[in-house]
Amino acid sequence: MTPKPPKGHFNVLYFASAGSYTTKNVEALPAPLPLRKLFDTLEERYKGIRASVLNHSLVTINLAYVDVPDGEQQDGEAAEQEIIIQEGDEVAIIPPVSSG
Template sequence: MPRCTNSSCPMGTQIDIAASPAMASVPKPPKGHFNVLYFASASSYTGKDHEALPAPLPLSKLFAELEARYPGVKAKVLDSCLVTVNLDYVEVTEGDAEGSLIQEADEVAIIPPVSSG
């Protein structure tokens, strides 16, 4: 599968978040949890680079869970971000009862739009 290192990658490609020095120190999640990695404005808004959340969690409920923890994050960050699960881009569709489950030890990345001058 093709890999890229920025958020302009199309769905179905992988992003190499391991190339980020900040992510080299992310510990494995505790048993029964998965890691969420926050980049750019997502990190600024939450005040964290990463955290562990209880697994399993339906992908369709991810944004609601983050909104419950960080009120306002959905409108300010999540509605315009890309999401990867285990380095694969995914679409987060709220209310999708048939959607994927985020499993124990998975790695989810919240990647806001990237801009440069």
């Protein structure tokens, strides 16, 4: 069972190569965080993770798949619909998995 994140935080679950890269299965990050800043935030913590893992991964928030927009500022209608990761949310980074 995943531990509940501390007050003011959300959990990031790292699967497969994401867990190998970070050496963690779960990590709490401060909330709220715009989804478009998630990859930038993780890249600051783990240099090179974006190219090695994140750009090829699926992302869920509370078990719902989401498309992570690039970090550039949005305008107009897109900004109004921006997803914000909230306190207590669970974000999963799911890299492609191959079997042989």
